[in-house]
Amino acid sequence: MTRLSSIRELDDLRERLGNERNAIEKTLILCGGTGCRASRSQDVIDAVKEELAVKGLDKDVHVRITGCHGFCEQGPIVVFEPGNILYCHVSPEDAPEIISKTVSDGEAVERLLYTDPVSGKKILKASDVPFYAAQDRHLLSWNSRLDPCVIEDYIAIGGYGALAKTLAGIAPKKVIREIEASGLRGRGGGGFPTGRKWAECREAPGDEKYVICNADEGDPGAYMDRCVLEGNPHLVFEGMMIGAWAVGARQGYIYVRNEYPLAVKHARLAVKQAREIGLLGENILGSPLSFDIAIARGGGAFVCGESTALMASLEGKVGEPRAKDVHTVLDGLWHKPTVLNNVETWANVPDIILNGSTRFASKGSKHSKGTKILALTGHVKNTGLVEVAMGTPIRSVVFDIGGGPSDGKPIKAVQTGGPSGGCLPVDKFDLPVDFDALAEAGSMVGSGGMVVMNEDTCMVDVAKYFLTFLQDESCGKCAPCRLGIDRMLEIITDITEGRGTPKQIELLEDLAYTVSETALCGLGKTAPNPVLSTLRYFPEEYEAHINRKQCPAGVCQALITYEIDPEKCTGCGKCKKACPHEAIKGEKKQVHAINAQQCQKCGICRSECKFEAIYVH
Amino acid sequence: MQYVTLTIDGAHIRAPKGTSVLDAAIEYGICIPHLCHVPYLSDIGACRLCIVEHVLDGRSKITTSCTLNVQEGMVIRSNTEKIKKLRRNIAELLVAQAPNSRAIQDIAVRCGVKEVRYPFRNSDCVLCGRCVRVCRSLWQANAIDFVGRGKDRHVDFPFGVRPDFCKRCGACVQLCPMSITPCDGPMKTGEEYLCGKCEAQLAVTEDMPDSCVWCALGQGFQCGRYT
Numbered sequence: 065m066t067r068l069s070s071i072r073e074l075d076d077l078r079e080r081l082g083n084e085r086n087a088i089e090k091t092l093i094l095c096g097g098t099g100c101r102a103s104r105s106q107d108v109i110d111a112v113k114e115e116l117a118v119k120g121l122d123k124d125v126h127v128r129i130t131g132c133h134g135f136c137e138q139g140p141i142v143v144f145e146p147g148n149i150l151y152c153h154v155s156p157e158d159a160p161e162i163i164s165k166t167v168s169d170g171e172a173v174e175r176l177l178y179t180d181p182v183s184g185k186k187i188l189k190a191s192d193v194p195f196y197a198a199q200d201r202h203l204l205s206w207n208s209r210l211d212p213c214v215i216e217d218y219i220a221i222g223g224y225g226a227l228a229k230t231l232a233g234i235a236p237k238k239v240i241r242e243i244e245a246s247g248l249r250g251r252g253g254g255g256f257p258t259g260r261k262w263a264e265c266r267e268a269p270g271d272e273k274y275v276i277c278n279a280d281e282g283d284p285g286a287y288m289d290r291c292v293l294e295g296n297p298h299l300v301f302e303g304m305m306i307g308a309w310a311v312g313a314r315q316g317y318i319y320v321r322n323e324y325p326l327a328v329k330h331a332r333l334a335v336k337q338a339r340e341i342g343l344l345g346e347n348i349l350g351s352p353l354s355f356d357i358a359i360a361r362g363g364g365a366f367v368c369g370e371s372t373a374l375m376a377s378l379e380g381k382v383g384e385p386r387a388k389d390v391h392t393v394l395d396g397l398w399h400k401p402t403v404l405n406n407v408e409t410w411a412n413v414p415d416i417i418l419n420g421s422t423r424f425a426s427k428g429s430k431h432s433k434g435t436k437i438l439a440l441t442g443h444v445k446n447t448g449l450v451e452v453a454m455g456t457p458i459r460s461v462v463f464d465i466g467g468g469p470s471d472g473k474p475i476k477a478v479q480t481g482g483p484s485g486g487c488l489p490v491d492k493f494d495l496p497v498d499f500d501a502l503a504e505a506g507s508m509v510g511s512g513g514m515v516v517m518n519e520d521t522c523m524v525d526v527a528k529y530f531l532t533f534l535q536d537e538s539c540g541k542c543a544p545c546r547l548g549i550d551r552m553l554e555i556i557t558d559i560t561e562g563r564g565t566p567k568q569i570e571l572l573e574d575l576a577y578t579v580s581e582t583a584l585c586g587l588g589k590t591a592p593n594p595v596l597s598t599l600r601y602f603p604e605e606y607e608a609h610i611n612r613k614q615c616p617a618g619v620c621q622a623l624i625t626y627e628i629d630p631e632k633c634t635g636c637g638k639c640k641k642a643c644p645h646e647a648i649k650g651e652k653k654q655v656h657a658i659n660a661q662q663c664q665k666c667g668i669c670r671s672e673c674k675f676e677a678i679y680v681h
Numbered sequence: 682m683q684y685v686t687l688t689i690d691g692a693h694i695r696a697p698k699g700t701s702v703l704d705a706a707i708e709y710g711i712c713i714p715h716l717c718h719v720p721y722l723s724d725i726g727a728c729r730l731c732i733v734e735h736v737l738d739g740r741s742k743i744t745t746s747c748t749l750n751v752q753e754g755m756v757i758r759s760n761t762e763k764i765k766k767l768r769r770n771i772a773e774l775l776v777a778q779a780p781n782s783r784a785i786q787d788i789a790v791r792c793g794v795k796e797v798r799y800p801f802r803n804s805d806c807v808l809c810g811r812c813v814r815v816c817r818s819l820w821q822a823n824a825i826d827f828v829g830r831g832k833d834r835h836v837d838f839p840f841g842v843r844p845d846f847c848k849r850c851g852a853c854v855q856l857c858p859m860s861i862t863p864c865d866g867p868m869k870t871g872e873e874y875l876c877g878k879c880e881a882q883l884a885v886t887e888d889m890p891d892s893c894v895w896c897a898l899g900q901g902f903q904c905g906r907y908t
Contacts (some may be wrong), residue, residue: 365830382827386725386726386748387725387726387744387745387748387749389744389748389749389750390750535831535832536831536832537830537831538830538831538832539830539831539834540808540827540829540830540831540832540833540834541725541727541808541834542726542727542728542729543727543728543729543771543774543775543807543808544729544771544774546808546831546832546834547774547775547777547778548774550832551774551777551799554799554800571798574770575770577767578767578770578771578774581743581767582729582732582743582767582771583729584726584727584729584745
């Protein structure tokens with residue numbers, strides 16, 4: 065690979081690559097993201113390649129192995145161009161049929177097409193699938209257009225164009241003004257204006273400055289940063305290079321968790337390719353910019369996503385936060401001015417530079433601009449990664465894109481923003497996905513996790529789950545976070561096990577207030593959110609647990625009893641066989657009964673019963 | 682030496698650049714309760730007792746005064762109702778964790794804790810990190826450090842074995858808040874209580890709550906005034 069030494073050479077390369085790629089008409093796009101790989105997409109890829117070779121079509125058909133498309137639930141996903149034909153749940157055995165029918169004749173394989181769970185109809189084109197159609201796929205749409213392991217793919221579709229434009233004549237201060245004008249805010253959870261952060265770092269004294277990309281995504285169920293970094297690493301690099309140019313940094317770091325092996329692999333490969341082609345190193349494209357990126361792997365501590373803890377970890381110290389009375393833009397990595405942004409934030413930068421801040425700011429709400437990737441999970445029909453313009457109501461995310469409740473039971477709440485976020489009830493679903501609106505409602509956009517819960521979910525139990533997570537992940541350095549979360553969990557456990565008293569609610573609120581005001585870092589300050597938001601919107605559930613010693617959703621084991629409905633029980637004996645504690649008695653074809661003393665409330669009988677005769681109260 | 686002027690609780694204070702707000706306050710006799718701060722060691726802001734309100738552009742931000750450096754024209758409030766309430770709650774958490782420490786009992790009473798609403802735990806260590814820091818920065822021995830994360834965090838030797846470079850100097854023990862037993866002696870597990878013995882002495886200060894009374898707590902526990 066020849067080194068590029070000027071912007072002109074980059075443009076020439078792009079033109080040549082474009083012509084080469086346009087010569088091949090047919091493209092099979094196979095998803096090789098982590099989600100699809102988990103459902104054997106590697107086998108599908110191998111089978112398709114083998115079949116093409118057997119048929120002698122490997123020269124005429126371009127096979128592109130891409131990053132995540134977002135529709136992980138339907139994986140492995142295969143898309144055929146031209147025609148934008150989408151196949152879901154593809155298995156290796158389907159390869160011959162796809163190639164003989166679709167690739168050769170352009171016909172669709174009916175049984176592999178996506179079935180709309182709402183209307184029950186088959187849908188041919190990916191763009192017509194409601195899950196995709198209702199989104200505004202600004203960052204995620206890149207993923208299906210390139211192979212993350214091939215830098216030429218990225219360059220051919222316009223990659224590094226924003227960098228070339230910047231180096232050709234946008235002064236650092238003008239870059240910062242452009243970012244400020246776009247209204248881009250940090251996508252990692254805090255929502256701090258990116259332009260202001262850059263400006264402060266640029267003005268900070270010192271010659272040595274750093275840019276860092278935070279890819280230590282730890283929220284349960286959230287994986288948007290993984291998807292972007294593993295599906296399109298060069299987009300993140302390009303954003304970091306523009307940032308380095310703007311603030312005057314020579315070195316960048318990507319802090320990615322080791323639990324994301326594919327993201328680490330792709331990022332490392334991308335660094336190697338970018339160095340070879342001269343897009344990282346000294347005097348990039350003949351300009352004064354010299355910049356390099358190092359990949360640092362995180363050990364998996366949730367707290368290392370906090371800026372100062374991340375920097376401590378990068379320096380080789382224990383990943384613990386420190387007091388931020390002096391901001392990291394002045395005193396960051398190795399006590400040098402540092403800009404730390406999230407993967408998604410960096411990925412938004414090239415487009416702002418290339419197409420202008422006005423276009424970026426045209427999307428979104430008043431104070432939150434652009435789009436946001438959300439990880440939609442829980443009790444909805446379609447789960448996966450969705451990207452919507454900021455300001456889109458939660459209702460449209462849950463019902464239009466998510467397709468509504470998965471098993472007919474009404475949706476009760478949505479938990480946004482991961483463990484630091486809060487639960488919002490159905491009557492708050494008209495709230496927009498907007499930093500300020502959600503913060504005001506006691507939740508947050510956070511990194512973008514969105515867990516939908518139906519009426520089978522106990523909100524006290526949800527608060528308990530998140531507190532348990534945070535208790536495990538708290539570093540333990542400061543007293544309010546370590547002791548406060550511990551005591552909150554103690555109180556919540558008392559409530560879920562039937563020892564709660566009305567006085568404890570008051571204590572819980574007092575404690576939550578103390579922790580949120582006095583904890584050292586962001587983890588502690590937001591830790592009480594799950595408790596506070598459930599207390600605020602679902603006080604009746606706490607009341608039922610405390611006063612009536614009942615769990616309305618039938619989740620908290622200590623407060624429920626399993627019983628058999630004599631009218632529905634057919635005496636089939638399935639539950640009796642399944643019960644590991646031998647708590648169910650009854651003759652064949654006679655109504656069975658559960659011995660409450662022996663019952664351990666594991667729920668196996670309920671899931672075994674075909675007649676829904678076992679209920680909880 | 683360069684000096685800056687700041688306001689703490691309405692008092693105009695002149696302090697050398699680079700000192701912390703807590704040090705400046707103690708120097709002027711404004712006793713902000715603190716536990717993990719030791720005058721000659723670096724501060725980590727672990728106990729959070731020395732929280733103050735830092736008023737900036739009309740908005741107040743709560744932060745620990747030990748990690749906050751003095752700046753020209755800074756406005757600090759160390760004794761507002763909000764701060765007193767938060768400090769009381771933190772002290773309550775600490776004393777519930779380690780009731781067998783005279784120092785922590787005193788701090789709790791000093792911060793206005795009248796009753797402890799949590800079950801006592803008697804776990805002896807509140808992870809203030811005084812021992813760790815004295816070992817690290819004064820003797821450069823690094824013989825003890827924090828081990829584990831979150832609720833498993835504790836202070837220990839490397840791999841639980843006393844290393845050769847521990848010189849048994851005892852500085853860690855001397856600085857430990859647990860080294861002062863309560864007036865009535867150690868409490869049995871399950872029979873812990875808030876002793877409140879020094880409350881009578883502290884009651885004198887109701888009229889001037891933010892001034893130093895040369896309390897027994899400071900004497901026994903190396904307050905900046907006594908060292």
